[in-house]
Amino acid sequence: MASRFTSRIEVAGPQGERFDEILTPAAVDFIAKLDNAFAGRRRELLDARRQRREKLASGEQPLDFLPETRWIRNDPSWQVAPAAAGLEDRRVEITGPTDRKMTVNALNSGAKVWLADFEDATSPTWANIIGGQLNLYDAIRRGIDFSSGGKQYAIGDDPATIVARPRGWHLVEKHIRIDGRPVSASLVDFGLYFFHNARQLLARGTGPYFYLPKLESHLEARLWNEVFLMAQRELGIPRGSIRATVLIETITAAFEMEEILYELREHASGLNAGRWDYIFSLIKNFAGHGADFVLPDRAQVTMTVPFMRAYTELLVSTCHQRGAYAIGGMAAFIPSKDPEANATALEKVRQDKEREAGDGFDGSWVAHPGLVPVCDEAFTEVLGGWPNQLGRLRDDVSVSADDLLNVATAGGEVTEKGVRGNINVALRYIDSWLRGTGAAAIFNLMEDAATAEIARCQVWQWVRNGTKLGDGTAVTPELARAWLDEELAAIRAELGDGRLDDAREIFVETALGDRLPSFLTTGAYARYLTDL
Numbered sequence: 317m318a319s320r321f322t323s324r325i326e327v328a329g330p331q332g333e334r335f336d337e338i339l340t341p342a343a344v345d346f347i348a349k350l351d352n353a354f355a356g357r358r359r360e361l362l363d364a365r366r367q368r369r370e371k372l373a374s375g376e377q378p379l380d381f382l383p384e385t386r387w388i389r390n391d392p393s394w395q396v397a398p399a400a401a402g403l404e405d406r407r408v409e410i411t412g413p414t415d416r417k418m419t420v421n422a423l424n425s426g427a428k429v430w431l432a433d434f435e436d437a438t439s440p441t442w443a444n445i446i447g448g449q450l451n452l453y454d455a456i457r458r459g460i461d462f463s464s465g466g467k468q469y470a471i472g473d474d475p476a477t478i479v480a481r482p483r484g485w486h487l488v489e490k491h492i493r494i495d496g497r498p499v500s501a502s503l504v505d506f507g508l509y510f511f512h513n514a515r516q517l518l519a520r521g522t523g524p525y526f527y528l529p530k531l532e533s534h535l536e537a538r539l540w541n542e543v544f545l546m547a548q549r550e551l552g553i554p555r556g557s558i559r560a561t562v563l564i565e566t567i568t569a570a571f572e573m574e575e576i577l578y579e580l581r582e583h584a585s586g587l588n589a590g591r592w593d594y595i596f597s598l599i600k601n602f603a604g605h606g607a608d609f610v611l612p613d614r615a616q617v618t619m620t621v622p623f624m625r626a627y628t629e630l631l632v633s634t635c636h637q638r639g640a641y642a643i644g645g646m647a648a649f650i651p652s653k654d655p656e657a658n659a660t661a662l663e664k665v666r667q668d669k670e671r672e673a674g675d676g677f678d679g680s681w682v683a684h685p686g687l688v689p690v691c692d693e694a695f696t697e698v699l700g701g702w703p704n705q706l707g708r709l710r711d712d713v714s715v716s717a718d719d720l721l722n723v724a725t726a727g728g729e730v731t732e733k734g735v736r737g738n739i740n741v742a743l744r745y746i747d748s749w750l751r752g753t754g755a756a757a758i759f760n761l762m763e764d765a766a767t768a769e770i771a772r773c774q775v776w777q778w779v780r781n782g783t784k785l786g787d788g789t790a791v792t793p794e795l796a797r798a799w800l801d802e803e804l805a806a807i808r809a810e811l812g813d814g815r816l817d818d819a820r821e822i823f824v825e826t827a828l829g830d831r832l833p834s835f836l837t838t839g840a841y842a843r844y845l846t847d848l
């Protein structure tokens with residue numbers, strides 16, 4: 317049912333139970349104000365992204381650190397804001413979607429921080445987006461007790477600090493429109509959360525904290541900073557109450573880490589090494605650059621290959637030089653009911669967290685409550701009695717453009733298992749996403765939008781380059797389509813039809829077409845998650 321709050325802004329999504337508590341006239345007007353102020357700049361920055369990608373694709377613009385912002389990098393005098401209440405100790409951060417049960421479980425998981433995710437882990441259906449806001453609203457007010465499956469869910473005495481992750485600048489929310497035009501999804505997720513909860517959070521001794529995803533430049537960070545300034549001003553929230561941790565998960569942002577912190581310095585809390593989108597971004601931007609840029613099977617692109625290590629080393633040293641927290645990324649292994657697989661997963665996660673702690677990160681991410689102790693132990697071992705290791709400046713680190721871009725150092729190979737695995741996982745994940753679940757356990761790994769993007773981009777890159785498998789077979793379009801049909805049939809036999817036909821269509825379009833679309837989620841959202 318469509319309803320109209322003002323002459324310009326229209327909430328066109330269906331009215332779910334209690335949605336009116338989130339979509340109040342004042343909250344919707346707040347979104348309209350943000351959109352009015354920032355929609356134009358957002359469009360310009362998205363245009364700039366497109367142009368930059370075209371230049372990178374053509375090889376016209378090699379990536380390097382920006383000469384025009386050298387003064388920011390060379391100025392030793394600036395630091396980011398001090399850690400805000402509830403963010404002093406970030407040794408374990410759990411991530412996950414904002415459904416009701418996971419909200420309670422994440423807050424009670426023992427992690428210091430919960431990344432409440434409207435992004436990689438969330439399929440952005442209207443019900444998930446507004447339902448997620450309701451769950452956060454209730455959780456913050458401690459009004460979320462319920463029982464399910466014979467189990468009682470209530471928030472305990474020492475919940476994690478909430479850090480909300482709005483959707484990225486590239487996405488729109490079609491169910492809220494201004495003059496018929498869909499509103500920025502980032503502004504909807506940020507705006508609704510901030511409008512309803514900023515004051516409550518501050519009164520409860522924490523604050524309005526955010527993770528900012530998929531930034532491609534420091535100018536996008538500047539836009540976020542301007543959004544924060546206006547939001548605080550409009551609602552009379554003290555300037556500097558917001559804290560933002562930026563995911564460095566695009567190859568272009570890796571060249572602007574310091575500039576991103578500088579733009580957000582009065583609100584910046586840290587940077588996160590978002591490894592999955594980072595790999596996706598590398599593949600996407602260099603997919604057409606020939607064999608030197610072809611990455612091996614996804615499983616072989618680990619955090620210890622030289623170009624990934626260069627990225628994390630640069631991130632830690634950049635953060636600590638500026639007083640910002642460096643937060644590690646997501647190991648994809650998750651607990652399993654099978655004891656052997658479970659032991660392997662725990663060991664893999666332990667190694668990942670020990671490496672991060674040893675490198676100087678101040679904390680890291682886990683995808684599941686069962687992994688909180690492993691991460692906690694790895695960091696506590698290194699932190700000793702300290703809440704962070706900001707004092708480790710990592711002056712020893714020196715990373716060049718070539719270190720970040722030399723993907724050939726990954727070594728490894730492309731195998732039939734790797735190609736089929738990517739096809740299979742992408743289909744299963746897209747099927748799950750279309751059914752409203754944005755993070756899924758597939759073959760004992762956590763899969764979400766970022767990992768699915770890698771899967772479909774790799775297939776595109778291998779086909780485009782006619783990459784050879786170990787036995788000399790080239791990955792041709794015909795071979796990829798034949799394997800797609802076989803994998804699809806196998807999944808169908810196991811899971812039934814579900815949304816597999818639609819998943820296939822999305823896969824064909826985003827992995828087997830002539831051009832490589834920037835995101836699989838944008839087209840899929842427009843076509844399948846909304847009929848507006």
Ligand SMILES: CC(=O)SCCNC(=O)CCNC(=O)[C@H](O)C(C)(C)COP(=O)(O)OP(=O)(O)OC[C@H]1O[C@@H](n2cnc3c(N)ncnc32)[C@H](O)[C@@H]1OP(=O)(O)O
Binds near residue numbers: 419593683
């Ligand atoms: C690239 C990136 O951006 S990474 C960050 C984005 N991705 C994520 O956040 C993924 C988060 N993780 C998840 O969504 C889930 O852990 C999955 C989908 C991978 C696995 O979920 P499940 O199959 O339900 O796991 P499992 O059955 O072992 O869950 C056991 C319990 O833990 C809970 N749980 C599992 N993961 C989480 C989580 N991340 N947060 C809170 N609770 C969780 C389940 O709700 C379940 O609770 P219950 O015992 O009360 O019923």
Ligand SMILES: O=CC(=O)O
Binds near residue numbers: 565589590646
């Ligand atoms: O958001 C995190 C990532 O790895 O992508």
Ligand SMILES: [Mg+2]
Binds near residue numbers: 436530563590592593
């Ligand atoms: Mg990501």
